[in-house]
Amino acid sequence: MPAFKIADLDCSTGVVTERDATDEEIAERDANREQYETVDGYEHIRSHRNHLLKMSDWATNTSDSPLSEEKTAEWVTYRQALRDYPDQAARVSDLPDWPIQPE
Numbered sequence: 001m002p003a004f005k006i007a008d009l010d011c012s013t014g015v016v017t018e019r020d021a022t023d024e025e026i027a028e029r030d031a032n033r034e035q036y037e038t039v040d041g042y043e044h045i046r047s048h049r050n051h052l053l054k055m056s057d058w059a060t061n062t063s064d065s066p067l068s069e070e071k072t073a074e075w076v077t078y079r080q081a082l083r084d085y086p087d088q089a090a091r092v093s094d095l096p097d098w099p100i101q102p103e
Contacts, residue, residue: 004029041092049082056082056101074102 003026005018021029059067059075067075081099089095 037091037093042086045086045092045095049085052082052098052101053079059102071102078102 004021006021006025008017008019009015010017056075056079059065060072060079065072078099078101085095085099
């Protein structure tokens with residue numbers, strides 16, 4: 001990945017100067033990106049997935065659901081796709097689009 005610029009601010013004068021990132025700064029950026037792609041990002045993905053599951057509990061977790069059997073089956077399929085979603089790729093950026101909620 002190409003180098004990037006760092007903006008340094010001298011607080012006493014208010015002067016901003018730009019410089020090329022050092023090899024260490026580039027390595028740190030790359031390590032942080034890898035951490036997000038393989039660990040931290042999946043925490044966000046699972047949290048969002050869990051929210052979507054919670055918001056769709058009504059469709060399958062009540063005995064008096066107003067949905068037809070066909071619609072209930074669509075919601076069951078959707079919810080299973082949500083559960084399976086994080087396991088579809090080893091990197092966050094390789095995940096497909098989120099499953100589409102039934103109408």
